[in-house]
Amino acid sequence: MNVGQFLFDCLNEAGITEIFGVPGDYNFSLLDILEHEKKSISLIAAMS
Numbered sequence: 001m002n003v004g005q006f007l008f009d010c011l012n013e014a015g016i017t018e019i020f021g022v023p024g025d026y027n028f029s030l031l032d033i034l035e036h037e038k039k040s041i042s043l044i045a046a047m048s
Contacts, residue, residue, distance in 0.1 A: 004033035011041055020044045 001009075007030075011019070023031060023045050034043060 002033075004030045005037065008034060008037055008041060016041060018042050018044055020046055022046050 017040055019041060021027065021031075021043055023043075031043065034041060
């Protein structure tokens with residue numbers, strides 16, 4: 001288990017269903033984990 005998986009597991013256990021973020025090359029690996037885990041957490045992408 002890596003840090004991203006641990007983070008999403010904790011958020012899921014806390015009942016978090018949505019997270020806000022700005023997609024970018026600095027967090028693609030984290031977003032890949034979110035995509036592959038198929039958890040009940042949705043990303044609400046903000047644009048600048």
